[in-house]
Amino acid sequence: MQTPAAPPTAEATGHPKRGLVLTTMCAAVILVVAMVSAVNLAVPKVADSDLHPSPTQLLWFVDAYVIVFACLLIPAGVVGDRWGRKRALLWGLGVFAAGCLVCALAAGIPVLLAGRIITGAGAALVMPATLSLALIAFPPAERPQAIATWTGAAGIGGVVGYLVGGGLLQFLPWQGLFAAMVPVTAAVMYAVRFAPAAPRNDAPLDPVGTGLLVLGFVALLYGIIEGPATGWLSAPIVGAFVLGLLILTAFALQQARSKHPMLEPQLFRTPRLRAGALGVTAAFFAMFALFFTNAQYLQYVKGMSPLTAGVAFLPLAVCMMLVSRRASRLTARFGARPVMAVGILLIAASLLCVSWSDARTPYALYAVYLLAAGGGMGLTLPPLTMGIMGAVPPHRAGLGSGLNSAAREIGSALGVAVIGTVTTSRFAAAVDPAAGSGHRSASDILAAAARLGTGEHARAVTAFSDAAGTGYRVVAAVLVIAALFVLRWHRAQEPE
Template sequence: MRHALHGTAEPSRRSSGRRGLTAAMCLSVTLVVGMVSAVNLAIPEISADPVRPSATAVVWVVDGYLLTFACLLLPAGALADRLGRKGVLLVGLGLFTLGNLVCAAAPHVGVLIAGRALSGAGAAAVLPTTLALLVHERTGAERSRAVAVWASMTGLAAVLGNVGGGAALELGSWRALFLAVTPLACGALLLVAALAPAVPRTPRPVSWPGAVLLTGAVAALLYAVVSGPQQGWGSAPVLCAFAAAAFLGPAWAGSELRARHPLLDPALLTSSRVLAAAAGMALLFTGMFGLFLLNGQYLQYVQGTGPLGAGVRLLPMAAALLAGPRCGLLLRRVLGDGATAAGGMLVLAAGLAVVSRIDPHTPYALYACGAVLTALGCGIATPVFSETMVSALPGERAGAGSGLQSLTRELGSAFGIAVTGSLVTAGFTARLPARLTGEPVPTTVPAARARATEAGAGEALDPGILAAFTGAVHTATLVLAAGIALAALPVGRGVRHREG
């Protein structure tokens, strides 16, 4: 009898421990992903700061975090496999917390960008290790459910970041946003220390040449995309950055293929199925975070809501992000991976196309419909791409495998923000009323309004300023929607293909 009781208690304790671990991993993911969208809501306030940062500087406040996040994901995943996933996760949460404190105390925008970069370095250690710890010793349907939960939280975190960030901004300045996340990060540290398992290490050295080349390639390309509208696409710095990216990207791929212990297994770089999943993931998050960049600005500038009101109005996206992975699991059973992935991308593209129809008089319900479709499509397709990449490597290399899928997510997020920001800046300045186009040309709505006030025509020119902004949003979201829709079927066919 005692043995029988012991036998039933053991699975119960294991199940309870796994639920606790899932909660700790989900909180960690929510913090590092949520801070991207939370800062997007702060863009209007940061743009109106007395130092008057340029549109490029404001984009770097967001992309400085994502750049270091994306570039360090693969080295962080490899380090986690080698040094221990639990320890690397704890260090990552510590760096994330410290970076946010630097941001809160930043005396000017340069220090703010540096603090965001430090937080991004911590986030790079958090994201791949959470997924690797979550799938440890889980197989089959249990593993698929764990990946689906993790994937839904990565999307849901962006919406929760909007609500939490909006509340912090409503109660204080943009500095309060960075202070508010500190106690939550400390709580995550304690939970991870208590609940995360000590997974056996893998004695593989880290390919630092590959890490350096990858970081340089991504940094150069992002610099070119973000700086192009301000400095001119034909300017020497932008052309040099594009050239550096074109050289460093292939150099990184060649280095990985030749290295004895690469960051990525060469089999991943030559697998058409994995490459299709990586491309699909990057495109999903290009569209998703392009929209997140615009959400707070549209709702605050055009709809006239405060930061908290903007966050609350994005809550329908949370329901879609929660429902999406569950819908995706059902669709995979009926249609298979390829059709589910392509369908999710097409739903996301349809949502962006709906958002592209906005103008200063668009009702909130129509905008919400587009935002919900965008989130639903992301939620449907993300688990397919995540599991394809994570399952491509054996369990002892799960940190590197999850690092790959996290890398493509964050690269997509960074490029979505950079490309959308560039398109909106270019479209906004081109559409501004003639009275506001003197040098230097205002590149944000607050800057244009300040220029109009200085000219003594604030209220008279405001409709023209808002029309310029929504016209720029129209172009940017249509470009994103078209690119994702065109790629959906090729990506779906690639994910469906089973290599022998």
């Protein structure tokens, strides 16, 4: 007598509404990533508002969200493992909406910055939960494609931020950008009810490790952000870098000795996890450096409006989404290392080409550079993400997702800080050597040059293009150096 076959398990067949679940997770990711880039377009309106922010306050207005987002991502992944990923996602979306509302209603800079910090904390809870819930909804055979789709959504989130932010800011005051996010977030929260309930585990929280990680990273970013204005060799900046390194060293020692570490050091003994973490950081370092400076290039040099500048960035977004959906098949056919190598070379080549662009560069040619960057990101990110998620145990999927997302946001924050520092410093010195290392913003310098006449403004625009080109070449060099380690580590065989 033949024994009847056992019915397929839920894990083997996947969630019946997994397409809707994946769409919802991608929408949540796009929402929180878009806020990283969209706020850059709001800076001019905030600067001209009744809040009267100083240049330093404007910089922290942009970076407060990314700093909190990046620092809390790994702890947020642990929270999702412990409290439930669906619950963490709902709480994160609620906190994100509350932070946006605080920003929209802010009557002073301290309240505005507080709103940005709250929004970043909510985003940190959202990001890792989305990937882990998306993986649970799909059977193992379909997970690589789900990861590729999620990766593409996370990657184009910055471009969506430019498009939506540019459209809103074209017709609304800066408060409208934040107010519009509240109903959108509520709609995503409603759709989350279709997501599966993920199993929990008793992963312990690590408040000491979390505090050390946040303080160390904030100290390093403070040095990068404040360095041009304060002076790179000044006591506050040198002290910030030294303090940041000491605190992060203390974090590593604390994690190694803790019985329940937030981020187990032994995970990084896996070569492909190291490759994935560094590779994702380097890729987003390059991508958000491009985002940050490209918005200024298109407006200052090419004379585009915020909305037109956002639309002009579409080639990168479309190409990245299309290529990322095919990256898993290419990886299965050719292997991860060749696919990543081609992707990284495309990104580096696009940065070098963009670095030579100026006011005379036709947009059609510039769009080709953006296509190359989008294709490179689409090829590179899916195998890197799969390497990270495959290196952690299934019951710690929240931690793996948090590590992956933290690498993305840390890379984004560093990319903006580094290219902003290089570009502003060289631009200020070229236009007015007495300005030192960049006490004035590019907008202030160009506005002052325009008041002196067309010729002076043209010279200032050329100086900005040259300074931005230097920044792009620095970013490309860092990307290539990081890629050498990534490809080397990825070649190493993991232990059986």
